[in-house]
Amino acid sequence: MSEMTPTRHDIMDRLAPYLLGVEKPGRYVGGELNTVVKPDDEVAVRVALAFPDVYEVGMSYHGFQILYELVNAVAEFQAERVYTPAPDFEAVLREHAIPLYTLETKRPLRETDVLAFSLPHELNYTNILTMLELGEVPVFSHDRTASDPIVIAGGHGAFNPEVLADFVDAFVIGDGEWALLQILETVKAWRKGQSPTGERQLVRYRGDGTRARRRAVPTFDSDEALNRRSWLREGAVSREDLLLSLAQIPGVYVPRFYECRYRPDGTLEKIVPTHPEVPAVVTKTNFDLRTHWGSVRPVVPLMRVVHDRFAIEIKRGCMTGCRFCQAGMITRPLRERSPQQILEIAREGIRNTGYEEISLLSLSSADYSQIIPLTRLLRAEFAQRGISLSLPSLRINAFDVELADEIGSVRKSGFTFAPEAGTERLRRVINKVVDEERFERTIEEVLKRGWRTLKFYFMCGLPTETQEDLDGIIRITEKAIELGKRYAGRNFQLNVSISPFVPKPQTPFQWHAQPTIEELERIYAYVESRLNKRYASLKKHNVYQSVIEGVLSRADRRVCSALYRAWQLGCRFDNWDESFRYDLWMQAFAETGIDPHWYACRERSRDEVLPWDHISASLGKDFLWKEKERSERAAVTTDCSTTKCAGCEACDFKEVKNILSAKEDGLVEELRREQKRKPEVPSPVSRIRFTYARRGALRYISHLDFARAVTLVLRRTELPLAYSHGFNPQARVQFAPPLPLGFLGEQELVDVWFTEPLLAEVALEAVRRIPLDGLEWLEASTVPLSAPALGADVVAADYRVAVGTDLIPPKLAERRIRDFLAAESWPIEIRKKDGTRRRDLKRSVQAIEWSATGSEVVFSVRMSFADNEHVNPVVALGHVLGLDLSARTHAARITLHLRSKPAPLLTA
Ligand code: SF4
Numbered sequence: 001m002s003e004m005t006p007t008r009h010d011i012m013d014r015l016a017p018y019l020l021g022v023e024k025p026g027r028y029v030g031g032e033l034n035t036v037v038k039p040d041d042e043v044a045v046r047v048a049l050a051f052p053d054v055y056e057v058g059m060s061y062h063g064f065q066i067l068y069e070l071v072n073a074v075a076e077f078q079a080e081r082v083y084t085p086a087p088d089f090e091a092v093l094r095e096h097a098i099p100l101y102t103l104e105t106k107r108p109l110r111e112t113d114v115l116a117f118s119l120p121h122e123l124n125y126t127n128i129l130t131m132l133e134l135g136e137v138p139v140f141s142h143d144r145t146a147s148d149p150i151v152i153a154g155g156h157g158a159f160n161p162e163v164l165a166d167f168v169d170a171f172v173i174g175d176g177e178w179a180l181l182q183i184l185e186t187v188k189a190w191r192k193g194q195s196p197t198g199e200r201q202l203v204r205y206r207g208d209g210t211r212a213r214r215r216a217v218p219t220f221d222s223d224e225a226l227n228r229r230s231w232l233r234e235g236a237v238s239r240e241d242l243l244l245s246l247a248q249i250p251g252v253y254v255p256r257f258y259e260c261r262y263r264p265d266g267t268l269e270k271i272v273p274t275h276p277e278v279p280a281v282v283t284k285t286n287f288d289l290r291t292h293w294g295s296v297r298p299v300v301p302l303m304r305v306v307h308d309r310f311a312i313e314i315k316r317g318c319m320t321g322c323r324f325c326q327a328g329m330i331t332r333p334l335r336e337r338s339p340q341q342i343l344e345i346a347r348e349g350i351r352n353t354g355y356e357e358i359s360l361l362s363l364s365s366a367d368y369s370q371i372i373p374l375t376r377l378l379r380a381e382f383a384q385r386g387i388s389l390s391l392p393s394l395r396i397n398a399f400d401v402e403l404a405d406e407i408g409s410v411r412k413s414g415f416t417f418a419p420e421a422g423t424e425r426l427r428r429v430i431n432k433v434v435d436e437e438r439f440e441r442t443i444e445e446v447l448k449r450g451w452r453t454l455k456f457y458f459m460c461g462l463p464t465e466t467q468e469d470l471d472g473i474i475r476i477t478e479k480a481i482e483l484g485k486r487y488a489g490r491n492f493q494l495n496v497s498i499s500p501f502v503p504k505p506q507t508p509f510q511w512h513a514q515p516t517i518e519e520l521e522r523i524y525a526y527v528e529s530r531l532n533k534r535y536a537s538l539k540k541h542n543v544y545q546s547v548i549e550g551v552l553s554r555a556d557r558r559v560c561s562a563l564y565r566a567w568q569l570g571c572r573f574d575n576w577d578e579s580f581r582y583d584l585w586m587q588a589f590a591e592t593g594i595d596p597h598w599y600a601c602r603e604r605s606r607d608e609v610l611p612w613d614h615i616s617a618s619l620g621k622d623f624l625w626k627e628k629e630r631s632e633r634a635a636v637t638t639d640c641s642t643t644k645c646a647g648c649e650a651c652d653f654k655e656v657k658n659i660l661s662a663k664e665d666g667l668v669e670e671l672r673r674e675q676k677r678k679p680e681v682p683s684p685v686s687r688i689r690f691t692y693a694r695r696g697a698l699r700y701i702s703h704l705d706f707a708r709a710v711t712l713v714l715r716r717t718e719l720p721l722a723y724s725h726g727f728n729p730q731a732r733v734q735f736a737p738p739l740p741l742g743f744l745g746e747q748e749l750v751d752v753w754f755t756e757p758l759l760a761e762v763a764l765e766a767v768r769r770i771p772l773d774g775l776e777w778l779e780a781s782t783v784p785l786s787a788p789a790l791g792a793d794v795v796a797a798d799y800r801v802a803v804g805t806d807l808i809p810p811k812l813a814e815r816r817i818r819d820f821l822a823a824e825s826w827p828i829e830i831r832k833k834d835g836t837r838r839r840d841l842k843r844s845v846q847a848i849e850w851s852a853t854g855s856e857v858v859f860s861v862r863m864s865f866a867d868n869e870h871v872n873p874v875v876a877l878g879h880v881l882g883l884d885l886s887a888r889t890h891a892a893r894i895t896l897h898l899r900s901k902p903a904p905l906l907t908a
Pocket of ligand 1: 333
């Protein structure tokens with residue numbers, strides 16, 4: 001590290017001048033609710049959980065939250081988070097030589113012990129290289145030394161890890177929960193042994209001195225069998241020793257200990273271990289959901305993210321057996337949580353987050369064996385508190401009207417269905433059987449109950465697809481439109497989404513050719529030409545992106561060079577339409593001698609060695625091939641959790657087997673007591689005005705995001721908050737006029753309504769118990785229910801704005817302010833999204849003073865709120881001084897002036 005390279009101590013200081021100049025600065029500041037930061041001297045191993053997409057996407061990824069809590073529950077481990085910087089922030093980091101850092105301790109990635117990437121999608125892979133380089137971690141595994149972090153990766157992408165083999169030191173195959181803890185234990189022991197001051201710890205190989213057992217049979221990772229333990233080999237000192245130790249952990253694949261040999265025709269001949277102590281085949285690990293609650297104290301973002309709710313994983317695994325679906329295949333067998341456990345998780349999670357929505361997460365939530373009793377149970381507990389339920393993934397056959405009623409009883413949003421294919425025959429080919437008559441009945445019932453927007457997902461280019469199957473897509477949409485018009489008239493909206501079939505590793509379709517771009521474009525054009533565009537909108541997934549996804553999905557190790565070259569050429573965020581560069585990818589393939597068509601659009605034979613043959617998802621290759629053959633006969637394989645075993649080999653039928661909550665738990669006590677209560681919304685009887693200070697990272701989030709964060713804090717207090725009426729009940733909270741982005745607030749105001757009489761001291765004490773970085777509750781007082789709305793009551797505010805003397809010398813400031821005060825009027829133009837407005841600044845600025853302190857000129861400005869449009873005081877000051885002050889100031893709102901005089905404030 002060079003002497004000039006910033007450390008964690010000054011990264012935020014270095015960034016401060018640029019943060020307000022980038023889009024959504026809240027992505028980069030941390031300080032969210034439930035963030036964990038441990039004292040440095042208590043941390044033995046530090047892991048940065050890295051997500052290769054922007055903050056708002058990564059924060060919605062449930063697996064990330066599970067690992068964050070799991071690791072932080074261990075006293076001497078610290079999990080931190082890092083997300084891919086958007087291109088504008090990447091440019092700032094590069095321009096000012098600031099390393100990419102973790103959100104918790106603002107530590108450069110190079111200073112962590114382990115960097116653990118999630119691999120949710122192939123089109124995120126170039127972002128991994130960006131994060132490594134920005135974090136000052138060598139991009140290539142072979143360039144890393146003992147002082148660099150160990151780079152690991154897990155998630156769906158790890159089931160074909162070869163395309164990242166040059167960059168990632170070790171992959172976790174399967175459920176990552178216990179495997180990650182064991183990796184951290186092993187790294188801890190290794191670091192301890194390395195310490196020049198500490199005595200070298202020679203941890204015995206596997207605890208009992210025996211060699212690692214090859215995992216021929218998959219087992220559930222029970223606490224006893226795979227609890228936190230070190231796998232460090234005796235005498236392990238070098239980084240190579242450590243990696244060899246990691247390769248002993250069940251489910252961990254270290255690519256450097258495997259060699260790929262190729263035939264003259266370019267296909268693989270074999271993949272062989274180069275060290276006698278690594279397994280020939282690495283088998284995935286399974287996690288038993290019943291042994292752990294998962295995420296109950298997730299980090300709650302301060303800004304809006306893709307999925308902003310409390311998520312509960314109700315089951316893992318989906319036994320429908322869709323033949324194109326990698327997620328369904330690699331997560332076998334089925335493991336359901338009991339309704340009782342889900343209820344307890346929900347209670348704890350809502351208490352810890354204050355969220356207004358509970359999402360029941362899984363690959364196919366409506367297939368959960370007790371879905372109706374579960375939704376009733378949760379509704380009985382939470383509906384009165386305005387907390388809604390959502391099921392993110394629905395399969396038509398599993399969906400029924402009763403379930404629609406249960407979900408719709410609190411909040412109605414659009415309904416999503418994924419028939420995937422247009423005809424019964426093709427749906428049998430892919431093993432996603434949908435009874436069309438029942439489907440129509442369900443649509444009808446959903447529309448009758450007031451739902452107005454439907455969303456259909458289809459795939460195209462599926463194996464054996466014909467013109468008739470495409471016509472089937474049109475027929476289904478026509479039927480839905482006919483029903484929509486009948487029940488919803490003009491309000492009906494159908495959103496149809498089509499995306500290309502991409503063959504995935506570890507599925508029965510892994511041998512198939514992917515359709516070419518020309519074929520896909522022809523299909524798109526046909527569907528588009530026949531769709532009723534008056535009622536249906538069509539969203540087409542980018543076919544060029546699909547081809548790159550197809551190449552990376554089934555790539556071997558040779559494609560690493562093309563991935564690296566594409567990244568060097570500038571490929572970033574390949575999953576975003578606006579930044580995806582097909583031309584650069586093609587250039588990278590050409591320069592590295594990779595034929596993308598050979599990887600994506602080539603049919604494989606049964607005996608071809610596949611690049612992931614040494615990675616086992618516990619599924620027999622024979623089973624997958626048999627399923628492929630069955631698909632060619634349109635033969636259906638039934639759900640093995642409710643019918644008979646299909647012989648996929650995922651179970652050992654002792655420890656590892658399908659676990660249905662219905663069979664094990666029966667009816668829970670709460671269900672017996674459950675009453676069909678209509679949610680009532682009690683009226684407010686008291687109103688309390690809080691005064692608070694808003695500082696630190698909170699200055700970088702918008703007013704809407706801040707208001708939401710404060711509302712979540714209020715909800716977490718469990719005080720009797722009052723709610724609005726209607727389908728979408730909101731807590732009754734009213735803020736003073738918004739604070740501009742980047743401003744601190746010294747004495748801000750918020751009014752909160754309650755359904756019970758409440759002492760202001762009690763309320764103040766309750767909110768103070770919920771910590772949020774940068775939010776300080778100062779005072780509370782009771783306000784009459786009939787008092788004017790806070791927004792209308794604020795007539796003026798005092799601001800303090802500090803500007804460097806390099807920008808405005810004191811003498812010049814004095815002259816400009818004198819001119820302003822002497823002027824009759826001061827017309828300015830303010831540019832808004834919807835046009836330019838003219839205003840007289842003399843009406844907005846009620847008073848202005850200044851003083852010089854060392855290197856700054858500090859202005860005190862009183863701005864009026866009397867006009868409808870309040871002028872940003874920094875903008876106003878810029879007009880007075882004749883300067884562009886954007887992002888060059890320190891600004892704070894000091895006081896709010898009210899028209900009415902509120903009840904005396906209670907000083908705590
Ligand atoms: S082994 Fe049999 S029961 Fe177990 S997941 Fe596979 S098909 Fe189902």
